[in-house]
Amino acid sequence: MTLSHGRPYLAIPGPSVMPDRVLAAMQRPAPNIYTGALHEMTETLFPDLRRVAGTAHHAAIYISNGHGVWEAALLNLLARGDRVLALVTGHFGRTFAATARALGAEVELIESDGAGPVDPARLEDRLRSDPGHEIRAVIACHVDTASTARADMAAYRAAIDACGHPAVLVADCIASMGCDRFEMDAMGVDVAITASQKGLMTPPGLGFLFFNECAAEARKRADMVTPYWDWTPRATPDLYYQYFAGTAPTHHLYALRAALDLIVEEGLENVWQRHARLAEAIWAAVAQWGREGEMRLGVRAAGDRSHAVTSIHLGAPDADRLRAWCEAETGVTFGIGLGRTPPEGWFRIGHMGHVNAHMVLGALGVIEAGLAALAIPHASGGVTAAARTLATA
Numbered sequence: 001m002t003l004s005h006g007r008p009y010l011a012i013p014g015p016s017v018m019p020d021r022v023l024a025a026m027q028r029p030a031p032n033i034y035t036g037a038l039h040e041m042t043e044t045l046f047p048d049l050r051r052v053a054g055t056a057h058h059a060a061i062y063i064s065n066g067h068g069v070w071e072a073a074l075l076n077l078l079a080r081g082d083r084v085l086a087l088v089t090g091h092f093g094r095t096f097a098a099t100a101r102a103l104g105a106e107v108e109l110i111e112s113d114g115a116g117p118v119d120p121a122r123l124e125d126r127l128r129s130d131p132g133h134e135i136r137a138v139i140a141c142h143v144d145t146a147s148t149a150r151a152d153m154a155a156y157r158a159a160i161d162a163c164g165h166p167a168v169l170v171a172d173c174i175a176s177m178g179c180d181r182f183e184m185d186a187m188g189v190d191v192a193i194t195a196s197q198k199g200l201m202t203p204p205g206l207g208f209l210f211f212n213e214c215a216a217e218a219r220k221r222a223d224m225v226t227p228y229w230d231w232t233p234r235a236t237p238d239l240y241y242q243y244f245a246g247t248a249p250t251h252h253l254y255a256l257r258a259a260l261d262l263i264v265e266e267g268l269e270n271v272w273q274r275h276a277r278l279a280e281a282i283w284a285a286v287a288q289w290g291r292e293g294e295m296r297l298g299v300r301a302a303g304d305r306s307h308a309v310t311s312i313h314l315g316a317p318d319a320d321r322l323r324a325w326c327e328a329e330t331g332v333t334f335g336i337g338l339g340r341t342p343p344e345g346w347f348r349i350g351h352m353g354h355v356n357a358h359m360v361l362g363a364l365g366v367i368e369a370g371l372a373a374l375a376i377p378h379a380s381g382g383v384t385a386a387a388r389t390l391a392t393a
């Protein structure tokens with residue numbers, strides 16, 4: 001006997017839970033891709049995507065995952081041998097940097113300890129020692145989904161501006177967009193990228209890239225970009241097929257339309273606040289459980305923690321034992337530890353997108369049951385602490 005039968009809950013940091021309306025939107029025959037309703041619907045996506053990204057500038061959609069839009073951003077910005085400064089807070093920032101290196105850039109890393117973001121003062125110091133402006137781009141994860149640290153993109157912009165450096169600022173918002181407050185133009189980000197499968201609640205397979213006029217200027221000297229990855233025809237197409245450099249991802253687009261409708265109906269501010277409050281409930285539970293035993297949050301300061309995903313240390317092998325128990329016995333799947341040493345000592349809770357209070361409280365209740373069932377040392381009362389947070393916040 002297992003208590004897992006019923007609706008499963010995938011509480012990993014993407015792909016996230018897909019709303020029924022998103023799933024239903026894909027239940028349709030293949031549409032005409034040459035003219036008509038699909039074209040009209042596609043046009044409606046761009047204003048809403050821009051609104052979610054907080055930009056009045058250009059938007060491009062790729063048929064790709066996050067790795068694809070990493071390449072899209074870099075290829076449109078860089079010439080071979082260009083210098084890139086990567087601000088790294090975890091596994092994904094490191095892999096983004098490795099992608100730039102593989103494409104032919106000279107990449108330099110400034111790394112945090114993974115328990116918080118890179119200090120903007122370190123960025124400013126490095127840029128001040130680059131009077132020749134060899135560094136062309138500063139790349140950073142807004143939220144690194146592995147460490148779950150959130151960077152202050154506006155502070156990075158201020159650091160760049162403080163030394164009058166012309167490097168473009170590129171933000172990976174794959175984990176954060178539609179979850180953590182992000183306002184591309186107000187934060188001074190030149191290029192923002194994201195993907196469909198997290199805060200945007202759509203199946204994996206779409207990548208999104210937003211770029212401003214500074215980035216469009218940098219594009220002019222890029223010498224590695226191929227027709228498929230070129231953002232210019234995608235953002236300013238003469239013909240419909242140029243939006244996607246070929247056949248449109250028809251059913252993904254209908255799914256995206258439904259997901260954006262949900263965000264517009266709730267209101268982006270409310271979406272961000274919902275994520276913030278649910279995240280606080282999770283932190284409260286972990287803080288309470290951690291009064292005894294090894295459990296603790298991966299990111300030190302509350303202000304540096306993502307509202308979309310939380311990394312939790314429990315020690316090896318208990319983190320893996322707990323994840324396995326929760327999945328087998330209760331139907332809730334949590335994320336694996338990533339980029340930590342050892343990864344088996346960590347797990348992550350994804351709380352991004354279509355997630356509400358009863359789902360988070362349920363997931364926390366399942367963890368509390370697992371801790372007890374497996375006799376993992378912890379203080380009781382985590383779920384109560386979370387419930388109190390939701391009651392009073």
Ligand SMILES: Cc1ncc(COP(=O)(O)O)c(C=O)c1O
Pocket residue numbers: 013014065066067068092141143144145146172173174175195204
């Ligand atoms: C912050 C971040 N960047 C990049 C990626 C890579 O995206 P994908 O797995 O869709 O290629 C991920 C995936 O989780 C991510 O969280």
